Amino acid sequence: MTLDLEPSLASMKQQLADYCQAKQIENAIVVGIHTGGVWVAEQLMSAAPTKDPLATLDITFYRDDFTKAGLNPKVNQTSLPAIEDRHVILVDDVLMSGRTIRAAMNEIFDFGRPASITLAILYDLGQHELPIAADIVGESLKLNPDQRVKLTGPKPLAVSVIETD
Template sequence: MPKKSITNPIVVGIHSGGVWVAEKILAHIPTDEPLSTLDITFYRDDFSRMGLHPKVKQTVLPSTEDRHVILVDDVLMSGRTIRAAMNEIFDFGRPASISLAILYDLQQTELPIHADAVGEVIRLSSTQRIKLSGPHPLTGSVVESS
């Protein structure tokens, strides 16, 4: 796949772990834009199952109309979080492109979503999960689920 020519992108982190990873990525991306953040709580397809008191954080995003967006999250599992994030991004305009950067790809997607940049591919057993701690220092580990 040919590389995209992207100038002055908007780097967008999904709360919370994606924001932590996006902060690190932003330090290496040539852009004039500050870090943007998304809270996808109300865009999730399982919102009605989560109850009436979700922990909502702030979305800070400029117009995405004809802009290149680098969407960042910590873990790509089913792809549903990324789908919800893309829906929210389109509410701010129609971007020229969206590139996806992921710290950990679990390769368990249920939707046709793949990352353009991956920190590490990890295969977990059914009793394991990823635990991200941060933001300073930002660390990730595999832990046994209870």
């Protein structure tokens, strides 16, 4: 099943602009989590109050299941500017358990102490295992236990719901 992600991205852009204006956030750092979060963050850059290029995180070594799952065959580079006392807009494609976001925040804090972290998620699946909630959500989805969201891209960026075994 293919989903139309354009309305979700448009909603995220508007929410991000409104959120940053309400919180008086200026000169933020937009950080995408590899890989889908980077693709979504690229779409949000025009709505973000930033002059910096997109920053990226690879949370492979920060995952709490790293010893069980092992090294992902494709490890990407983390690229962050100085974040001390800066507002970070952390972007990912799917919020499921919250463990990826926890790992991303751990990595961010290894680089310094940001003024704040705003979480922007394309799809929230509502299956949180940790007390983590997004500030900006493109769309909330309710999936069956055997379904997952699959984002492909970056060009064209597309999303579908797939069946797992």
